[in-house]
Amino acid sequence: MAEYAIELRNVSKHFGPVVAVDHVTLSIRDGEFFSLLGPSGCGKTTTLRLIAGFELPTGGEIYIGGQLQGETPPYRRPVNTVFQNYALFPHMTVYENVAFGLEMRRVPKDEIQRRVREALEMVRLPGMENRRPNQLSGGQQQRVALARALVNRPKVLLLDEPLGALDLKLRKAMQLELKALQERVGITFVYVTHDQEEALTMSDRIAVMNEGRVLQVGTPEEIYERPTCRFVADFIGETNFLSGRVKERRPKEVVVLVDGSVEVLVAADREVGVGDEVTIAIRPERISLHAKPPDPRALPGRVEERIYVGTDIRYLVRLTEQTVLSVRQQNPGTDAMIRFSPGDTVYLHWRLPSARLLTE
Amino acid sequence: MAERPRARRETVRLLFLIAPSLFWLLVFFLFPLLLVFAISFGQRGTYGGVRWDLTLENYVRFFDPLYLRIFGRTFSIALTTTFLCLLIGYPLAYFIATRPARWRNGLVLLLMIPFWTNFLIRTYAWLLILRDQGVINTFWTGPLHEFLVQIATALPLPLWEILLRATSQPLHLFGTDGAIIVGLVYGWLPDMVLPCYAAIERLDFSLVEAAQDLYANRFRSFTRVILPLTMPGIIAGSILVFIPSLGAYVTPDLLGGAKSIMLGNVIYSQFMSARDYPFGSAISFVLMAVMLVGTLVYFRMGAE
Numbered sequence: 001m002a003e004y005a006i007e008l009r010n011v012s013k014h015f016g017p018v019v020a021v022d023h024v025t026l027s028i029r030d031g032e033f034f035s036l037l038g039p040s041g042c043g044k045t046t047t048l049r050l051i052a053g054f055e056l057p058t059g060g061e062i063y064i065g066g067q068l069q070g071e072t073p074p075y076r077r078p079v080n081t082v083f084q085n086y087a088l089f090p091h092m093t094v095y096e097n098v099a100f101g102l103e104m105r106r107v108p109k110d111e112i113q114r115r116v117r118e119a120l121e122m123v124r125l126p127g128m129e130n131r132r133p134n135q136l137s138g139g140q141q142q143r144v145a146l147a148r149a150l151v152n153r154p155k156v157l158l159l160d161e162p163l164g165a166l167d168l169k170l171r172k173a174m175q176l177e178l179k180a181l182q183e184r185v186g187i188t189f190v191y192v193t194h195d196q197e198e199a200l201t202m203s204d205r206i207a208v209m210n211e212g213r214v215l216q217v218g219t220p221e222e223i224y225e226r227p228t229c230r231f232v233a234d235f236i237g238e239t240n241f242l243s244g245r246v247k248e249r250r251p252k253e254v255v256v257l258v259d260g261s262v263e264v265l266v267a268a269d270r271e272v273g274v275g276d277e278v279t280i281a282i283r284p285e286r287i288s289l290h291a292k293p294p295d296p297r298a299l300p301g302r303v304e305e306r307i308y309v310g311t312d313i314r315y316l317v318r319l320t321e322q323t324v325l326s327v328r329q330q331n332p333g334t335d336a337m338i339r340f341s342p343g344d345t346v347y348l349h350w351r352l353p354s355a356r357l358l359t360e
Numbered sequence: 361m362a363e364r365p366r367a368r369r370e371t372v373r374l375l376f377l378i379a380p381s382l383f384w385l386l387v388f389f390l391f392p393l394l395l396v397f398a399i400s401f402g403q404r405g406t407y408g409g410v411r412w413d414l415t416l417e418n419y420v421r422f423f424d425p426l427y428l429r430i431f432g433r434t435f436s437i438a439l440t441t442t443f444l445c446l447l448i449g450y451p452l453a454y455f456i457a458t459r460p461a462r463w464r465n466g467l468v469l470l471l472m473i474p475f476w477t478n479f480l481i482r483t484y485a486w487l488l489i490l491r492d493q494g495v496i497n498t499f500w501t502g503p504l505h506e507f508l509v510q511i512a513t514a515l516p517l518p519l520w521e522i523l524l525r526a527t528s529q530p531l532h533l534f535g536t537d538g539a540i541i542v543g544l545v546y547g548w549l550p551d552m553v554l555p556c557y558a559a560i561e562r563l564d565f566s567l568v569e570a571a572q573d574l575y576a577n578r579f580r581s582f583t584r585v586i587l588p589l590t591m592p593g594i595i596a597g598s599i600l601v602f603i604p605s606l607g608a609y610v611t612p613d614l615l616g617g618a619k620s621i622m623l624g625n626v627i628y629s630q631f632m633s634a635r636d637y638p639f640g641s642a643i644s645f646v647l648m649a650v651m652l653v654g655t656l657v658y659f660r661m662g663a664e
Contacts, residue, residue: 054569074572075581087570091588100584101574152574 011060022212038209080149095129119151400641418642438605449552457560535617559593
């Protein structure tokens, strides 16, 4: 019946004087892959633990499937968790680990057998039933932890940085596998990560957190393309920031005087007044460099450094006394590409919507 | 060929390292033990001492109902002591191990402080507590009795009468198996707490959360996760308590009075009063054998 799988209303959690979670309100839809993204200590893991019931909120309400949780202990909540360190029971075999939850709910033996086998097949680990967790590789342990949670068919699966301990290659592979699995089983996933790329790759929606607060909730595209504050713009991907003062307001555009010397045109997608202190955010890959001005809007700059990063070439271009912009150009590997050298004068250009006006 | 001298040098160095302990164990442990073993097959000389006419008689004599009964009591006292130590010690260890890290060492220290006093003196203190004119009975026949007298006169009920009659006499605590067990539990409790504490402290509590996440309530997460994972501590603690309890001498001597004796007291009296070294040696070896077998069985149980 419930519209949302999970709802947090004004949830706070204090540990003594420390505010870990600060008035968080979130609605997570049924069947959604929802990520909590933020730097370490931002409150994302605490938020997950509040949903699981390992911690009780200091204030606010948590609903799972429309049911107010209150002080419901973890063993009565219709959610299961995949822990950061997997937390597999070392004294049990893989089979016993996966069967644990079903056994606790007194599911009949033959059904346990069938469901455990199905779960292990689902995570592509058949034939490992009698191994002990310490006989498995990190990736295999990860799969057992996943099977142990999914075998219970929870309404919501909570995942606390489940891929954090894996090496890069395996992590990338598991990201896609997890996403495919989530789509197949249709269970709501709440996924905690500090890896922005991981969140962007897998999520339907992301909540970016910092200092216990949710700063922005949106699809990966919204978060990346239209960050609403400086922290989000900075945390997700790489961003150049230009600070200045609003000089002129036009119907659709705003003219900002950056560092008191350069006029930059930005789309007026938020209310600002003349004289306001503002920040303009622009992604390095959205800026193009030209030897001659392609447009009257293009801004002149001087190349300070050229860095070869393989997939692309990164330039540091000085715009003003105070501001150096990072610019990324794809490396197609042909001679056709114009390469600039330190000391060259270049013209920076971007499409109007690429630059975002941020207040604060 | 170059490997050989190096390997030999390694062996020489290892021998050099273990030489002191090897020497000590051989001279002061193994040799006396072999001596006792040899004596256990001898016969008591007319004026004490040992006659070297080899016999199994001493071992046969142990199976006399008199000694078997004492052995049975000794065994059950040691077992009860171990069980009570576990019952008291494990929750205590759990409590300490789950405090914030900065408190734990202090709490362990508090546990150890009483044990810096001499064992004999601490056991003697229990005698002062338990005897007929001791601390408990002074209260029992004193303030408690008088309090009941007052209540009984104000509110005459048959219940008070029974309690009144009971408190008019001191409780005979001293000289019983119970007194010995109290003394032993008190004496060996830290030996149970410390290994249990070490095991519980090492326990990864995210496993307990995982169990609760998988619908195990507090009781079941204890029996299915905490208990099996801290079993090595329980086994170590049980062995550390059971073995000295089985061989106890001082505690039953001081708290057990004349009636309640354990095998340790029998061994003592064979050596010191009866001057029957061979029989005393034989009992010692039977006791050692029981400890060895018991320990092995227990380890097996723990290993699964």
